[in-house]
Amino acid sequence: MNRVGLFAPLAVFALILAIGYFGFQLEDPHRLPSALIGKPFPDFAAERLDGEGGDLVRRADLLGSPVLVNVWATWCPTCKAEHDELLRIRAETAAAGAPVRIIGVNYKDDPAKARRWLAEYGDPYDFNLIDADGALGVELGVYGAPETFLLNAKGDVVFKQVGAIDGQLWQQEIAPRLSAMGVPVAYGEARSDAG
């Protein structure tokens, strides 16, 4: 065996190190791709947090126009950070024509605390659903809060975000999709006017 050949094991070792180093950086291992993308939002029946409407809310009640379904809870600190962004999105889309529909799923929470939270911090939601035991969450493949689904008018899941929505995500992922579905959003012109 020649001298260069002696370095072959070292080269293989370096290759394994490199694969390990880059391989483990490729993707956040906590990120779980949603099994629901492109599929219909599951059927469900849930009570409203505000007690209005009488009957249980079902999947059919969400259809007709694109809607954001936001899973949140008062025990979730990230939801507080996201809450301001949701309020801002409501105000921004209201200024662009009509406020985007946001339906909340109050996930494994105390309804009284949730009502107090909305009264205190503002209410960006059309209405909220109560999921006290997390059963609706299991149907949706939710494994933490906040999570947000974007549905088209037919009720198919177009996009899902695990973790908080922030300004960047709104601008890059959600607003363009809403705009493509014909929802007026202050995307592009209005933003550059402000900037």
Next chain:
Amino acid sequence: MAAPAALTFLLCCWPAWGASPVDVYEFPDAEAEARFRALIAEFRCPKCLNTNLAGSDAPIAQDLRAAVHRLVVREGLSDAEVRDYLQARYGDFVLYDPPLKAATLVLWGAPVLFVLAGLGLIAWRLQHQRSAHLSDADQARLASFLDET
């Protein structure tokens, strides 16, 4: 008498405590309970990277244990139907035994490739050694050196 009784109690109940310390579930028969235990041991908790549903204290694992219990006991689903239920909602992530498809081809194919590469390396080394054997002239020369000593 108290000590053997306590020991018997510990021996019976200890494993049950270890399995899932928080939830108490009722089962119509031992078979349903065995199926439930096997199923929750089989799935990966979505929140934790390498813990199964049975071994995790995460709230989502508790919810999914409750869901599996409901599906097995109240709705009478088969094991395959429970697997489909969880996979439809949480994706391949929850399966410790990933299905063979385009996205997982590397996962299944890489070990085979490594074995083939190893066999190739061994074959190459054997070939190389044989070609390093002495020629007839060198053999004769070596024999003459050995005769001299």
